[in-house]
Amino acid sequence: MKHKVSYIKLALPKGRLLSPTAEVLSEVALGFEGYGHKTRQYRLQSVRFPCLSAKIFHEKDIPVQVAVGNYDLGICGLDWIEELQVRYPSSALVKLSSLDYGGGNVYLAASHEAEVFSLDGFLARQDNWRIVTEYPNLAQAVALSLRFKRFRIFPVWGAAEAYPPENADLAVLWARNESEIVGQGLAPVMKLLSVDAFLVANREKLETKDLSQVLDCFTPKLVSRLPPDERGYRGCFISLRPRILSQIKLSRSREPVVSLSEWQEKAIKLALPDGHQKRPTSQFLEQAGLNIQGYSGKTVNRRPSADLDWLGIKVIRPQDMPLEVANGNFDLAITGKDWLLEHLYRFPSSPVRELLELGFGKVKIVAAVSQDTPVANVNGLKLLTQGGKFAPLRVASEYINIADKYLRDNHISPYKLVPTWGASEAFLPEDADLLIDNAQTGKTLVQHNLKIIDVLLTSTACLIGNKDSLDSCDKRERIEFITQTLQRALS
Amino acid sequence: MENHKCKGMRDLVPDDMLRFRRIEDVFRTCCLNHNYQEVKTPTLEYLHLFTATGTLTPSMLGKVYSFLDWDGWSGERVVLRPDGTIPVARLYVDNLSGCETAKLFYVTNIFAFEETGKKTRERWQCGVEFLGGAKLAVDAEIISLAREVVHKLGLSDIRLQLSHAGLVKALIKELKLDASREAEVVSRVLDGDWRALQQVNSANDELNKFLYPLLNLKGKSAAFLQNVKALCLQASPGFKASLEDFISITALLDSLGCRYETDITAIRNFEYYTGVCFQLLDNGERIGGGGRYDGLIPLMGDRNTPACGFALYIDPIMKLLPWDNKQKSVILIAAGEPTPEVVKRCFTLAQSLRDAKHVAEVDFSGRERSDYRWLVSISEKDPTRFTITDCERKQQRHVASPSEVLSVVGG
Numbered sequence: 017m018k019h020k021v022s023y024i025k026l027a028l029p030k031g032r033l034l035s036p037t038a039e040v041l042s043e044v045a046l047g048f049e050g051y052g053h054k055t056r057q058y059r060l061q062s063v064r065f066p067c068l069s070a071k072i073f074h075e076k077d078i079p080v081q082v083a084v085g086n087y088d089l090g091i092c093g094l095d096w097i098e099e100l101q102v103r104y105p106s107s108a109l110v111k112l113s114s115l116d117y118g119g120g121n122v123y124l125a126a127s128h129e130a131e132v133f134s135l136d137g138f139l140a141r142q143d144n145w146r147i148v149t150e151y152p153n154l155a156q157a158v159a160l161s162l163r164f165k166r167f168r169i170f171p172v173w174g175a176a177e178a179y180p181p182e183n184a185d186l187a188v189l190w191a192r193n194e195s196e197i198v199g200q201g202l203a204p205v206m207k208l209l210s211v212d213a214f215l216v217a218n219r220e221k222l223e224t225k226d227l228s229q230v231l232d233c234f235t236p237k238l239v240s241r242l243p244p245d246e247r248g249y250r251g252c253f254i255s256l257r258p259r260i261l262s263q264i265k266l267s268r269s270r271e272p273v274v275s276l277s278e279w280q281e282k283a284i285k286l287a288l289p290d291g292h293q294k295r296p297t298s299q300f301l302e303q304a305g306l307n308i309q310g311y312s313g314k315t316v317n318r319r320p321s322a323d324l325d326w327l328g329i330k331v332i333r334p335q336d337m338p339l340e341v342a343n344g345n346f347d348l349a350i351t352g353k354d355w356l357l358e359h360l361y362r363f364p365s366s367p368v369r370e371l372l373e374l375g376f377g378k379v380k381i382v383a384a385v386s387q388d389t390p391v392a393n394v395n396g397l398k399l400l401t402q403g404g405k406f407a408p409l410r411v412a413s414e415y416i417n418i419a420d421k422y423l424r425d426n427h428i429s430p431y432k433l434v435p436t437w438g439a440s441e442a443f444l445p446e447d448a449d450l451l452i453d454n455a456q457t458g459k460t461l462v463q464h465n466l467k468i469i470d471v472l473l474t475s476t477a478c479l480i481g482n483k484d485s486l487d488s489c490d491k492r493e494r495i496e497f498i499t500q501t502l503q504r505a506l507s
Numbered sequence: 508m509e510n511h512k513c514k515g516m517r518d519l520v521p522d523d524m525l526r527f528r529r530i531e532d533v534f535r536t537c538c539l540n541h542n543y544q545e546v547k548t549p550t551l552e553y554l555h556l557f558t559a560t561g562t563l564t565p566s567m568l569g570k571v572y573s574f575l576d577w578d579g580w581s582g583e584r585v586v587l588r589p590d591g592t593i594p595v596a597r598l599y600v601d602n603l604s605g606c607e608t609a610k611l612f613y614v615t616n617i618f619a620f621e622e623t624g625k626k627t628r629e630r631w632q633c634g635v636e637f638l639g640g641a642k643l644a645v646d647a648e649i650i651s652l653a654r655e656v657v658h659k660l661g662l663s664d665i666r667l668q669l670s671h672a673g674l675v676k677a678l679i680k681e682l683k684l685d686a687s688r689e690a691e692v693v694s695r696v697l698d699g700d701w702r703a704l705q706q707v708n709s710a711n712d713e714l715n716k717f718l719y720p721l722l723n724l725k726g727k728s729a730a731f732l733q734n735v736k737a738l739c740l741q742a743s744p745g746f747k748a749s750l751e752d753f754i755s756i757t758a759l760l761d762s763l764g765c766r767y768e769t770d771i772t773a774i775r776n777f778e779y780y781t782g783v784c785f786q787l788l789d790n791g792e793r794i795g796g797g798g799r800y801d802g803l804i805p806l807m808g809d810r811n812t813p814a815c816g817f818a819l820y821i822d823p824i825m826k827l828l829p830w831d832n833k834q835k836s837v838i839l840i841a842a843g844e845p846t847p848e849v850v851k852r853c854f855t856l857a858q859s860l861r862d863a864k865h866v867a868e869v870d871f872s873g874r875e876r877s878d879y880r881w882l883v884s885i886s887e888k889d890p891t892r893f894t895i896t897d898c899e900r901k902q903q904r905h906v907a908s909p910s911e912v913l914s915v916v917g918g
Binding site: 169364 | 555565575577579580581582583
């Protein structure tokens with residue numbers, strides 16, 4: 017009988033690990049052409065193995081995609097693997113081996129203002145710790161392991177290092193080494209995890225499918241870092257349990273980069289966006305006559321300053337602003353209406369309000385399907401879903417709360433949300449059936465063979481504020497001054 | 508057919524509920540007879556209730572169902588109640604702390620994640636908490652009440668094991684380990700890994716004298732603990748005080764004729780316990796447990812309030828419950844064609860029977876039924892007459908009024 021050839025799917029990272037992963041793939045000769053830092057395609061086909069294909073994801077999406085079985089194998093950092101496994105220990109993700117590159121660590125770091133001088137003193141404190149992190153599951157596991165009496169975790173999309181000391185006491189974050197943490201004005205308290213790029217597999221696929229052709233190629237690159245008794249799967253792969261608490265010495269080697277008291281003295285705190293929104297925001301503020309030093313340049317300065325001596329400014333991710341404003345860390349922020357709604361749909365009682373629509377950064381939030389899906393509108397999709405075409409409808413989105421509400425409001429059932437961290441259009445059609453994403457012109461969607469079936473909303477940049485700040489006698493006048501200044505620029 | 512139930516959750520079907528209610532009824536009756544009062548706490552509590560008091564072990568906290576509520580923008584997480592005692596202690600602090608004592612009981616579900624999904628993640632328990640009771644007699648009352656409930660449920664051969672959380676904690680201190688090693692040993696012991704204590708190679712001969720019997724022998728009376736006391740003359744005052752407390756409670760139980768076994772390794776997850784702890788076992792399976800937790804209320808910021816309590820685990824007890832499958836005597840009122848006149852007659856008769864404490868069911872399906880004690884038929888041709896069939900004796904009678912039906916079926 018002829019042996020059936022298995023089709024093997026590999027999930028590859030973009031971002032930080034892309035270039036070193038491309039080098040390794042080239043060395044092991046898997047035959048992927050076009051995987052490099054200039055790549056603009058998401059799907060790759062091996063020229064050496066006709067049965068091997070790959071897709072490029074945000075690194076954070078890879079453990080999930082492999083765990084749910086959409087991909088047989090994947091490469092990503094150990095930090096994102098542990099972030100999944102510490103919360104979902106029974107997931108079908110198997111760590112095969114370190115690939116010995118992309119090294120770094122996940123640290124628990126404190127602001128100097130938190131005055132962490134000894135570990136015992138630190139652990140005995142009764143503070144209500146504010147922990148900011150891109151790794152909320154790891155952060156919770158650490159807080160519980162350290163038996164923190166009370167803590168709150170603020171998940172952020174990025175720039176966790178920018179929050180302490182003003183807006184957080186502790187951060188759980190990735191850095192190459194301890195010096196990098198110190199360079200960010202933080203004191204490393206503990207090293208939680210050594211992070212290498214790892215080769216991961218789906219457990220069921222590993223048990224049932226012949227992946228040996230691909231694994232053989234990786235063999236010279238597989239590294240065992242653990243004692244023999246911790247070797248797991250079939251005696252040759254590594255299966256390690258999360259080791260969260262490996263302590264490093266406490267250091268107070270540098271003066272804080274910011275004075276907490278200076279920040280606290282500022283009557284109004286404003287958050288400005290980094291990333292794509294930075295340039296148009298900077299231009300708009302200039303046009304409005306708000307002089308801000310250190311914001312418009314190419315390098316990211318997290319703490320620019322304004323001519324107005326009562327205005328404190330910090331640069332963070334627009335996605336994280338509504339939550340930060342809700343918690344009173346900022347009185348005002350310039351973000352997108354999409355992120356405001358995403359927040360308000362999740363937390364209807366949030367004290368965040370839209371104060372002013374700013375007009376720039378216009379995008380549409382759309383529902384899109386593959387060109388091959390025989391529907392023209394959401395009603396057609398509803399009927400197709402009810403008819404059992406999808407079991408269930410898989411919905412990929414960065415906006416999980418907007419997507420959830422949209423699906424509920426349109427009575428689409430059953431559905432399953434696939435949260436993504438970027439490049440969501442690449443999920444269709446293999447790994448999702450519906451995309452809820454932003455689109456400026458719709459060209460990217462067309463390039464990916466997708467069609468728009470509905471426009472949920474149009475989003476532009478907006479000024480948001482905290483209701484309690486607006487109600488405060490001390491702040492109201494100054495908030496109105498900023499709002500009117502920006503308003504004048506619009507007219 | 509596809510199963511739509513959430514992984515790790517379970518349905519209680521009618522047969523399960525009969526057993527469930529029997530356990531609940533016996534438990535409630537016993538508690539009310541001891542003058543305990545019933546309470547209920549909410550399913551959702553703040554996570555910090557369980558972390559702030561340092562009352563659950565990290566491994567237990569790692570299994571709680573925690574999430575952000577709709578107003579969770581402040582980052583304050585809530586949990587599905589992972590434990591029965593801590594919410595009741597919170598209820599006491601919030602509502603009853605002015606009372607000198609509060610004797611409370613509850614029937615509740617608790618939630619804990621279990622990885623495989625093969626075991627249930629929602630568990631039911633009957634619990635008792637005596638808040639404000641410091642005397643040894645209260646410990647004895649709590650243990651007696653737990654045993655009484657189990658006895659009245661018809662469970663025999665239940666083993667009572669005693670330990671003492673204060674003694675275990677003092678014993679770990681006796682090892683004089685450095686802080687991180689001690690924390691590791693405490694964590695392992697709390698998770699039930701007693702090898703952590705056995706593996707400590709102590710150079711202290713004095714300690715070794717009583718460490719072995721305490722960890723490896725099972726006493727059957729206070730005499731065993733007296734023997735241990737004789738071996739630990741050099742122990743710290745804290746250890747001796749806990750041992751003395753343990754001896755006192757075992758001596759009291761001896762005098763009450765209560766059979767037990769002392770085994771300090773019999774407990775786990777005893778983070779918030781401070782004194783005597785016990786568990787009830789049936790063929791090695793834990794069906795209940797409890798103990799003294801004098802430190803919990805002050806940890807919540809309230810005044811010093813001694814407390815002790817226990818919980819019986821409904822899920823394993825349901826499986827063990829002796830059960831006679833005798834059905835309750837039910838009367839079926841059956842009619843073929845449900846004309847308005849027939850329906851009215853059926854409903855009137857059914858109500859008369861129910862008023863007389865009978866269980867009466869009305870059925871218009873016309874199907875043949877034999878699984879009832881009595882069958883009362885009404886014909887649409889003559890709705891004024893009832894035909895009564897005694898399904899047990901296979902006898903039939905015809906009567907003309909609900910009162911005549913009552914006189915036949917009794918009541």
